Amino acid sequence: MIMGMKNLLFIFLVLLFLTGCAQQGKRYGDEVFSGFTTxxxxxxxxxxxxxxxxxxxxxxxxxxxxxxxxxxxxxxxxxxxxxxxxxxxxxxxxxxxxxxxxxxxxxxxxxxxxxxxxxxxxxxxxxxxxxxxxxxxxxxxxxxxxxxxxxxxxxxxxxxxxVTAQISKPEWKYDFKFITSGRGIQTQNGRLLHTLVNLTNGLHVFGSDDHGGNWYLLDTPLTPGDESKIAELANGAWMVNSRTHGTGFRYVHISSDEGKSWIS
Missing domain, CATH: 2.115.10.20 (Glycosyl hydrolase domain; family 43)
Structure with missing residues (x-):
């Protein structure tokens, strides 16, 4: 009985917290969110x-x-x-x-x-x-x-x-590969970074150090990884968050040496 009451109390507190979050979520700054635009x-x-x-x-x-x-x-x-x-x-x-x-x-x-x-x-x-x-x-x-x-x-x-020749390899010509949708980033030091997927040869980061004049591929494949997004953390490390097929999980890859090596 005591255990049942504790469970009910826990559920009530969770619902109370979620209700409060939902009410706060209606506001952005001092304005009330009014709807969506198609x-x-x-x-x-x-x-x-x-x-x-x-x-x-x-x-x-x-x-x-x-x-x-x-x-x-x-x-x-x-x-x-x-x-x-x-x-x-x-x-x-x-x-x-x-x-x-x-x-x-x-x-x-x-x-x-x-x-x-x-x-x-x-x-x-x-x-x-x-x-x-x-x-x-x-x-x-x-x-x-x-x-x-x-x-x-x-x-x-x-x-x-x-830019295929700059960020891909000749032997990849007939591979199923694609630049991931969404958005890439500019790091604190001005480098441009983005991700592409080769379903045979892994997820890769590519970038530019001269404001898009030239692009290059970082030849350190990340696995597992499909559609992904890259971000720069506060400490300057790079994080790639990846969708994967058939695992039920997402994978997070971290590099502290500008993509030379990764911890997954």
């Missing part, structure tokens, strides 16, 4: 059947940039979809209002771009948008890595640059 949805701006794989960042001037796959004929992924574009919307007021949908990557039918990810270089004032590219008409199942950049906070973008 940025991308079939039928809003185009005939696209599906929008998937969102990414968002804060540009150097404070604007928000949201990017996503515009999957025109279906929700199928890159290797099965002949028409995927990358579109963005921008907000100058922390999400209160947004620009119309803008297409920033659009290839002819049969060529697709997918899985946008963003890195903000605050030192140089550049926003990088990475994506995975495939020509399904001529090289189906061959993945390429490309990037565009903006020097005016997302208002306009450069022509695509193919």
């Amino acid at each position: 940025l991308f949805q079939p039928g809003m701006d185009s005939d696209a059947k599906c929008y998937r794989i969102p990414a968002i960042c804060t540009a150097p001037n404070g604007d928000l940039i949201a990017a996503i796959d515009e999957r025109v004929p279906s929700c199928d992924d890159l290797r099965s979809n002949p028409d995927i574009n990358i579109v963005i919307r921008r907000s100058p007021d922390n999400g209160a209002s947004w620009s119309n949908c803008e297409t920033v990557v659009d290839y002819p039918l049969g060529q697709s771009a997918s899985d946008p990810s963003l890195i903000v270089d605050h030192q140089a004032g550049i926003v990088f948008l990475f994506y995975n590219y495939m020509d399904l008409t001529r090289e189906k199942d061959v993945y390429y890595f490309r990037v565009i950049q903006s020097t005016n906070n997302g208002k306009s973008w450069s022509d695509p640059k193919d």
Whole structure:
């Protein structure tokens, strides 16, 4: 009986704590959260059947940039979809209002771009948008890595640059590989870092030390690891948090020597 009362008391305290958290969660600063804004949805701006794989960042001037796959004929992924574009919307007021949908990557039918990810270089004032590219008409199942950049906070973008040779290996050509979606980082010392996955040869970090002029691969594969995100910790160490298949767990990889070695 006493044990049962203790269990009931514990459950009551947990519920009380969660209720308090929920009430606090309604507020951001001094403003009451008022709802959600749908940025991308079939039928809003185009005939696209599906929008998937969102990414968002804060540009150097404070604007928000949201990017996503515009999957025109279906929700199928890159290797099965002949028409995927990358579109963005921008907000100058922390999400209160947004620009119309803008297409920033659009290839002819049969060529697709997918899985946008963003890195903000605050030192140089550049926003990088990475994506995975495939020509399904001529090289189906061959993945390429490309990037565009903006020097005016997302208002306009450069022509695509193919960086596959810089951050991949020739023997990987026919491997299932992709730059992970979402966002990379800039470290305290100005280095740009991001992650890519090769399902045969492991998760890798890649980066740039010259504000995106050149990119390189860190040849220290992390396993297990699939879609991942990288962060710099307060002590300067790098942390990669990784999704894994079939384990029921996520894996965290830590490097204290700038990617030369990892503890998982």
